[in-house]
Amino acid sequence: MxxxxxxxxxxxxxxxxxxxxxxxxxxxxxxxxxxxxxxxxxxxxxxxxxxxxxxxxxxxxxxxxxxxxxxxxxxxxxxxxxxxxxxxxxxxxxxxxxxxxxxxxxxxxxxxxxxxxxxxxxxxxxxxxxxxxxxxxxxxxxxxxxxxxxxxxxxxxxxxxxxxxxxxxxNTISEHSRKIQLYTELAAKHYAENGISISLLKIIFGPRWTFFYHYIIRKGFLDGYWGYVLCKNISYESFIKYTKIRLYARQYKKTGVVA
Structure with missing residues (x-):
């Protein structure tokens, strides 16, 4: 055993x-x-x-x-x-x-x-x-x-x-919001430090696609009200992550560090 x-x-x-x-x-x-x-x-x-x-x-x-x-x-x-x-x-x-x-x-x-x-x-x-x-x-x-x-x-x-x-x-929307800020901060710094940036077009259209994918293609609508809320927050998380990546990538390119 x-x-x-x-x-x-x-x-x-x-x-x-x-x-x-x-x-x-x-x-x-x-x-x-x-x-x-x-x-x-x-x-x-x-x-x-x-x-x-x-x-x-x-x-x-x-x-x-x-x-x-x-x-x-x-x-x-x-x-x-x-x-x-x-x-x-x-x-x-x-x-x-x-x-x-x-x-x-x-x-x-x-x-x-x-x-x-x-x-x-x-x-x-x-x-x-x-x-x-x-x-x-x-x-x-x-x-x-x-x-x-x-x-x-x-x-x-x-x-x-x-x-x-x-x-x-x-357990709560507030708890999810706090985790979104933590996860996007860590992910964005990781991408920026590895020379990865994000285009403005991806920031504009990426979150829309993310919501469509999770809510329609992956049938989030079948999970009712909370399925909708979750898919909106998944979309919001992608927007925050992409925005931070673009910000930190520019910062890293100029200074060599991500604050």
Missing amino acids: IKISCVIITYNEEKNIQQCLESILKVADEVILVDSYSQDKTVALAQNMGARIFYKKFMGFGDQKAFAVEQASYDWIISIDADEILSEELTASILAIKNNPQADGYYINILTNYCGKWIKHCGWYPKHKLRLLNKNKGHINRNKVHEGFEMNNAPHSLAHLDGDLLHHSY
């Missing part, structure tokens, strides 16, 4: 961390929690539940997760966020493969709750992400935002697990 290390990064997650750990400890043999110096009870709650705690100044999601993986005792790693819990079906799927894994990495489906509504369309479901793998066969990329596992170039096999990872990240 394989043993699994779970890696989680946190900052002020006291409202989520207990439920998250109760869920993941059904399948994980250890929990590695890397905290960015939370100001609440996150660390105390996690310690009481047996998590191994490490501290690291936040320099981007990828760096935090990669550091967490480096602390893991076991080869098999599952990566989750503090606002995610395993469905019963997913728990059973992971327990089953612990006895005899048939692949080097496993995709897990993410089901997101948006302001109380489970989103089944909008391009958000099904959303398969590589979240469980043998670290000898893959690694965490170091993207500042939207980090994730990637397999190495060596031969490997992949499979999908049944069940959903239940994501409770967006």
